[in-house]
Amino acid sequence: MSNIIIYPIEEQNKITKNPINIGIDLGTTYTLMATVDAANVNFNKTNQIPVQFVRFPQFSPFEFDQTIEDEKIASIVAFYKGKPYVGNNLYHLKGHPEFQYKKNIFYHWKVEMGVDHHPLYPNAINEKLDMPYKIAGGIMNYMRKTYSQGNDYELANTIITVPASFQANQRKDTLKAAKMAKISTNDTMLIDEPNAAFLGYFNRLVDSEKERWSKEVKNKNVLVIDFGGGTLDLSLLNVDFRRDTGITISNRAISRYNDLGGQDIDLLIAEEHLLPKVIKTIPNFDSLDISDVKNTILPQLIVMAEDLKITVCNAMSLKVGSGDISNLNLSEIIATRLDNILVLNNNSYDLGELKLTAEKFKELFVKFFRGKQYKFKYFDKAITTISTSISEIIEKSNETLDAVDFVLLVGGSSFNPLLGALTQEKLINAQLLVSPEPDKLVAEGAGVYSFFVNQYGISLISPITSDNLGVRLKGNRFYPIIERGQSLPQIVNIPDFKLQTNLLSEVIVPVCINGADFSIGEIRCSLNKFYDIDTIIKIEAEITQDKVFKMQVIADDEIIGNAKFENPYAIGKLTEEQLEVFEAQSNLNKAQQARNTSEEKRFLKTLIDKHFKANNYLGALENAEVYIKRFDDQDSWIWNMKYILNSRLGRLGAAKKALERAIEINPTEPAWRHNYAVLLEKTDAKAALEYLEMQAEDIKEETTIRCKIALLKNEVNKDTTELQKIVKDYKNNPAGFSQFDKRVLLNDIFGQVDEPYAYIDPKTKRRKEDEGKYLDMNNLPF
Structure with a gap:
């Protein structure tokens, strides 16, 4: 053993008598527990901390399934016939007819930790499962009980990992989960996952490699890309070695929270590669409720997509060897899945044999890597791409892309060979650091960190602020x-x-x-x-x-x-509109928690409107469908909103069906007649004009209908007479026209007759008034 100092400790600095130190990687896909027994650590012999992974038995609700024992516990909880189950034996139950997502089976809950909406899972079969932190607590409690062999004592000396970008409420939820699981908590027991991953990677290096790092790695930047099942988490570290104290690791920057993970790749394949086949198979697909597509069809396709993804990634990995995919013929690497049956409303649809080539997989994955953002079609979710996340973290650190010396890929999704290949293209000066078990490094690093914190009171990495x-x-x-x-x-x-x-x-x-x-x-x-x-x-x-x-x-x-x-x-x-959505959602969930259905109904309607104003048509549509099913299927405003939202999403069959229902409920509402004319106008302007002209006189006198008739007359007959009358009426009495007229129709009308027109949004006016109440400064430092 050489005299080189690797870790900044001295034997006499020990602060605890409890030799067992525990690290838990509370992951989106899997959860692991790693332990370090201080009695087995001997720095006189080696600088490698001995880490042991705990194996856990995992049971199925069905007797014919064999018990699984593994170091990895699938982060899934199910409830069946009054009994809870945890782990890998539940994986095959996703999409099973007896298990409904967020009712009696829960997974991917981690991306919802910290959301202050109670209950987040209102349909949960048991109130012990209605919040993400309760799911997390159940998994860790199962681990604690199994590790302690049934003894009900509190687990001490435990470190739990969280994404680097997890903020206060998300971290608090993690601590709440630990308390539920009878794990002793404190303010310093959480470590950022990318930081833990680097400690795990470094610990696995043999002593000769650690010594080489101590001699050669001076003031180097290491970008850790932790790409897991549900989150993309980046941390830029500066690693240095000093002769007297050993390794120093400091955070340079951390990424913004990005709930992009392996599950999103599965959804991408399901939406863009598999769903087109379903659309051809199911009659009148365009008229289905969005909830049927989102909650019934896509969950089944995601299971199929995940199988195809894993198979094609494994095939690429076997062929790639060194990590360079440039010489692979991706079109010849094919994943195949047989016997694919889709169930919808008690009907079965045979999708036949499904295939995914590595070439197609790369085409899809590039959408997550390059560009700025990717927005899903049927899920209310937009993700920041991997490349953008890398650029943002480099910018935060005031560095450049070529200043990254090493890139460490960790997490289950880093088994995808395309991740390393595309990262190498972007960071051409960086050396890729790889591990045969990238999905275990976070737990190993947590165990190592736990050892130093609990035995010596040393925190190897300190947290920082991530934004101004x-x-x-x-x-x-x-x-x-x-x-x-x-x-x-x-x-x-x-x-x-x-x-x-x-x-x-x-x-x-x-x-x-x-x-x-x-x-x-x-x-x-x-x-x-x-x-x-x-x-x-x-x-x-x-x-x-x-x-x-x-x-x-x-x-x-x-x-x-x-x-x-x-x-x-x-x-x-x-944006301001998105903040209003956030507030409306919080109010809605507080009403749900208080079981105040009248308030819940009111806030749900508000949320639909706020989503629409924030241009989040999918989010508004999902809530509109909930409103109809839960509260009132005779509300014509909601049906009209379904028309508008489906139209904006290109679902014209569902849009027409919704608008006809709105008119059926309230045939005297002029706005619904206006919208039906807009629908007709898409194919036949003359038919739209005839439709409005045959309406009752009181409907035709309403300003919105007058405006639309005038515009259609000009379009069909080149007649501006009605347009001129409306311009004159508006100048004499602008208060007689609605905000919709002013915002949408009048600008076009004035333009058709070459008249100047100006519209000031009420919000813009309020902002101008507010600016006079802002603080000022004599001398800004820039």
Whole structure:
């Protein structure tokens, strides 16, 4: 054994008598437990920490399934005939007719940890399963009981991994799950998964390799790409070795939360490769409810897609050898799946033999790697691509792509050979670090980290802030309060702000992330007295170890406003409309938790409207279908919204069906008649005009119908007479026209007759008024 110091410890610094240290990788697809017995660690002989993985028996609800024993526990919980089950023996039950997702079988719950909507799974068969953290707690409790051989004692010295981008509420949910599982908790028991993965990788190096790193790796940047079943998590680390203290590992930057994982690849294959075959097989597919496609058809296709993905990746891996796929003939590598039966509404559809070539798989996977964003067709989800995530984390660290020295690929989805190949194309100077078991490195690193923390009180890696948090000032300027890349916790006091005028009765402080255009909320401060324009306004802010952001606004040593943002990084870069959706969803779930159905009904309708205004047509449509099934199938407004939303999504069969239902319920509503004319106009403008002209006089007198008839007359007969009348009426009485007329129809009408027209959105007007209440600064530092 050489005299080179690898780890910064001394034997006399031991702080605990309990020799057993535990690391748990609480994963989206699998959960693992790794242990380190301090009695077996001898730095005089080796710098490799002996890590043991615990094996767990996993049972099926059905007697004919053999018990599985494995180090990996599938992160699945099922409830069958009053009894809970955990693990790999439930994997084949996804899509089984006796198991309904989020009712009596739960998986991929991790991506919903921290969502403050109670209950998140309102259809759960048991209230012990109605929130993601309860699912997580059940899995870890099963592990604890099995590891302790049935003894009910609390598990100590335990570290649990979380995505680096997990924020306060997500981390709190993880701790709640640990408490449920009778695992001793504290504020320092969580470690970011990419950081744990690097520790696991480094630990697996033999001593000669560790010594080579200590001599050759000086101030090097390591990008860890943790691509798991449900999340893409990146961490840029700086690794250095010092002669007197050994290895030092510091976070340079962490990625924004991105719930992109292996499950999304399965969904991508299902939507783009398999669903077209289903559309040809099922009659009138275009008229199906979106919930049938999302909750019944796609879950079955996803199981088929996952099989094809694993088979084609394994075939590529066997042929690729060195990791270079450039010499492979991808069109000749084919995955085949036989006997594919799809069940919908008690009808079975035979999809026959399904195939996926490596060439097609690459074509699909590139959509997740390159470009800016990918949006699914039938799921309310848009993901940031892998390449964009890499570029963002490099930008955060104030580095360049060619400054990355090493890339470590970890997580179950890193078995996909395309990930390494495409990453190598982007980071041409980086050396790929590979492991034969990339899906076990996080758990191993957690065990290693647990050993150092619990035996010596040493944290090998410290957390940092991931983005700039600040305020919007007069003139739409951004002032950073707490900057990215700072070690946690941070407390700042900035006494440099001032009022715009001494006549203000209210001060508004928009709190933003990374720039003035990305608000995460605001502090509205009502002033109980008039302050002089020279009054110094202070902002005191704090971001805690678990990334809770607190802010106070102070005038003359008096607090005039304060706020707490528990998840600032997660909701950053949302538009104002998207923030309103977030608030509406929170209100809806609070009503559900309180079992207040009247409020639930009201907030659900609000949420549909907010989704629509945020251009999230799929999210609005999903909630509209819930409203009809749960509350009122005679609400013509909801059916009209279904028409609009299906139209925007290109589902014209379902759109026409919904609009006809709206008219059937309320035949005297002019707006529904207008929309039906729009539907007819897509193929025949003359028929649309005739349809409106045959309506009752009171309907034709309504301004929206008048506007539409005028536009159609000009389109069909080149007659502008009605257009001229409407322009004159609007100038005489603009209040007589609706916001829809002003926003949508009148601009076209004025344009047709060459008249100038201006429309000011009420929200824009309010924003202009608010800007006069923002804080100002004499001297900005930029």
